[in-house]
Amino acid sequence: MASSNFLDWLLTREPERRLRLVNAGLALIMMTLAVLVLHIWCWLGVVDGVGLWPWTIASIGGLAAMFLASRSGWTRHLADPYLAMPQLLYAIASGAVAYRIAGTGHGASLLLVALVLMFGTFGLPRRRAGWVAAYTVTVFGIAMYSGAVGQPSIFDPRAQVGYFVAFVVFVCGFVAANERIATIRRRVHIQKSALADALQRIHALATRDELTGLLNRRAMVELLEAEHQRAEEMDVPWCIAILDVDHFKRINDRFGHAAGDEALRTVSGVCAGMVRGCDSVARWGGEEFVVLLREVDAQSAQAAAEWMRATLERTPVRFDGTIVDLTVSIGVTAYIRDEDVASTLARADRALYRAKSAGRNRVHVG
Numbered sequence: 001m002a003s004s005n006f007l008d009w010l011l012t013r014e015p016e017r018r019l020r021l022v023n024a025g026l027a028l029i030m031m032t033l034a035v036l037v038l039h040i041w042c043w044l045g046v047v048d049g050v051g052l053w054p055w056t057i058a059s060i061g062g063l064a065a066m067f068l069a070s071r072s073g074w075t076r077h078l079a080d081p082y083l084a085m086p087q088l089l090y091a092i093a094s095g096a097v098a099y100r101i102a103g104t105g106h107g108a109s110l111l112l113v114a115l116v117l118m119f120g121t122f123g124l125p126r127r128r129a130g131w132v133a134a135y136t137v138t139v140f141g142i143a144m145y146s147g148a149v150g151q152p153s154i155f156d157p158r159a160q161v162g163y164f165v166a167f168v169v170f171v172c173g174f175v176a177a178n179e180r181i182a183t184i185r186r187r188v189h190i191q192k193s194a195l196a197d198a199l200q201r202i203h204a205l206a207t208r209d210e211l212t213g214l215l216n217r218r219a220m221v222e223l224l225e226a227e228h229q230r231a232e233e234m235d236v237p238w239c240i241a242i243l244d245v246d247h248f249k250r251i252n253d254r255f256g257h258a259a260g261d262e263a264l265r266t267v268s269g270v271c272a273g274m275v276r277g278c279d280s281v282a283r284w285g286g287e288e289f290v291v292l293l294r295e296v297d298a299q300s301a302q303a304a305a306e307w308m309r310a311t312l313e314r315t316p317v318r319f320d321g322t323i324v325d326l327t328v329s330i331g332v333t334a335y336i337r338d339e340d341v342a343s344t345l346a347r348a349d350r351a352l353y354r355a356k357s358a359g360r361n362r363v364h365v366g
Ligand SMILES: Nc1nc2c(ncn2[C@@H]2O[C@H](COP(=O)(O)OP(=O)(O)OP(=O)(O)O)[C@@H](O)[C@H]2O)c(=O)[nH]1
Pocket: 211, 244, 245, 246, 247, 248, 249, 250, 252, 256, 257, 258, 259, 260, 261, 264, 285, 286, 287, 356, 360
């Protein structure tokens, strides 16, 4: 428990920040282990120990300072606030120095730098990975050259040439592998967003009416069921208004089916524009629409329906240079506790039927 509190404090609880700080922490741990190996070698007599302590302090101290700088937030205004690139370059340089001071064990430093490259360049863009590779080859080339010139008995010059060539081949292969991984990641990313788009389209197809863009009947039934559930649990009122275009068949017959479609789009646009953000409008089928009015009583729902009816009466449908007038009849009902959605809908439907029978272009409450 105490250790998890300490880790939360050290690495924070913000997921993105924590991930970056964990990476920086791992780099520091790896460096500490490499330092430990060199000290054991020194103890075993493989390494003569010259420069070992300054290198130890510089290597661990440098990475620790960078960890603290990014953890404290000092670097948050930088383009690379977690100092990933400076840490990588620093660890590689430190590896090159280790190569030079590791005596007869210097070959192991190449393995350690392979580890650093593997972790540090994962996901780097192609150009940057190329620069890191060139930098790595350069600093290790300098270390090999300086070893061959300064201590030829330990750094056999011919072996250093062999090491250098093998190292260049390794780094080139590494960059190529990194590029392969980057390509696969890009492909996965593209497939992931294509899948998300497809899911969004499928969702729209399943819940939207194609002609008007309103919710379809299935989506409205789900909303009504959810509202019913909420009302049962929290005792909040809600109402349904069923709206039907009067003599719609005549509009189709007189002006054509396309004009009828335009009329349906106009009605849906007006209704959707008039309801509150918390209400929902759906095309129920044909020339019928259902409005779910949340948290209102029958009186307020009737007033809203009357306002809609009057607005639609005043709104002409423009189609192909002609103006089509239309009216609507609306049946309104308030949900009664303990009844099911089908019963509420049936009462609204009966109110609509009465509005039609009474001469159309009116609102009835049932
Ligand atoms: N243009 C068009 N017409 C549709 C669509 N869906 C249904 N209709 C037509 O809507 C008409 C509905 O007619 P009816 O049910 O007789 O009702 P009405 O003519 O509106 O008469 P009342 O409802 O009694 O006022 C039919 O002619 C259907 O073909 C559609 O998507 N586009």
